[in-house]
Amino acid sequence: MIVEATGLRKAYGSTAVLDGMDLEVAEGSVFALLGPNGAGKTTVVRILSTLTRPDGGELRVAGFDVVREPAKVRGVISLTGQYAAVDDEQTGRENLVMVGRLMHLGRSGAKARAAELLERFDLVDAADRRVKTYSGGMRRRLDLGMSLVAAPRVIFLDEPTTGLDPASRTTMWDAIRDLVRTGTTIFLTTQYLEEADRLADRIMVLGKGKVAAHGTADDLKARVGGERLDLRFASAADLDVAATRLGGFTDRERLVLSVPSDGTAAHVHSVLDDLRAAAVVPARVSSHRPTLDDVFLALTAREGVPA
Numbered sequence: 001m002i003v004e005a006t007g008l009r010k011a012y013g014s015t016a017v018l019d020g021m022d023l024e025v026a027e028g029s030v031f032a033l034l035g036p037n038g039a040g041k042t043t044v045v046r047i048l049s050t051l052t053r054p055d056g057g058e059l060r061v062a063g064f065d066v067v068r069e070p071a072k073v074r075g076v077i078s079l080t081g082q083y084a085a086v087d088d089e090q091t092g093r094e095n096l097v098m099v100g101r102l103m104h105l106g107r108s109g110a111k112a113r114a115a116e117l118l119e120r121f122d123l124v125d126a127a128d129r130r131v132k133t134y135s136g137g138m139r140r141r142l143d144l145g146m147s148l149v150a151a152p153r154v155i156f157l158d159e160p161t162t163g164l165d166p167a168s169r170t171t172m173w174d175a176i177r178d179l180v181r182t183g184t185t186i187f188l189t190t191q192y193l194e195e196a197d198r199l200a201d202r203i204m205v206l207g208k209g210k211v212a213a214h215g216t217a218d219d220l221k222a223r224v225g226g227e228r229l230d231l232r233f234a235s236a237a238d239l240d241v242a243a244t245r246l247g248g249f250t251d252r253e254r255l256v257l258s259v260p261s262d263g264t265a266a267h268v269h270s271v272l273d274d275l276r277a278a279a280v281v282p283a284r285v286s287s288h289r290p291t292l293d294d295v296f297l298a299l300t301a302r303e304g305v306p307a
Contacts, residue, residue, distance in 0.1 A: 003023070026201070032189070045156045054066075054067065091128050093127040096118065140164060196217070202215065
């Protein structure tokens, strides 16, 4: 595992932000950390990236102890925060070259690396424009490019697509996938559940400073149940007949009966045949698969934390 934490604890005064958290991140994967506001996501990132000292726990990144060997940890990671850390008065190229020089790549090395990253993030046409003229999506792509100048093994992305429009968010997702294909490990915090669903190999949900759940997206969705059929009826009488025949959960306000399903067409036909035999026909049938939204709402409700 390239990132490991055991018994991670952090408190501010009498408030425990992290209370004995464990995590493992496999190299070359995307790990997503989810949780409601105040759950401790950013605190985890700040601790693992050596910006905040933990109160307790064992933490290692790329084999280096985060507390005892912070300089070595910083040598193999990069951090992209919630807001783009770029110089608006410089051009995109100048921002990248500046970081390269700070990383001791030398003048020619910094220029070559800047050219490579401008190409990689589709910023060649805007390379010599001042960053203050960039769109939000372009600024975030430049920010991510700056974090890659030194070719880090682990990139911490703290809500990297906050405030972006859907098209810019999709572009960022593509860039993240490309990074993983080259072997880079991505540690992602996000408020967008669709983002975690699309990108993450493994997901962890935080609640009240502890791990509420972790696993693949499919693992977490299975915790709130499998697929279901939602059958809407024209009257309460029809709903009652269908519920007696099929069982399931009734929503009398919406006149909807929800029944477990395996998601196959054969099961849908079987349900409709049962209802026809009872002389009841639903007005509408829809299939519902659990989403990470369902998981998030179920887990935060269970933890008593507002989403």
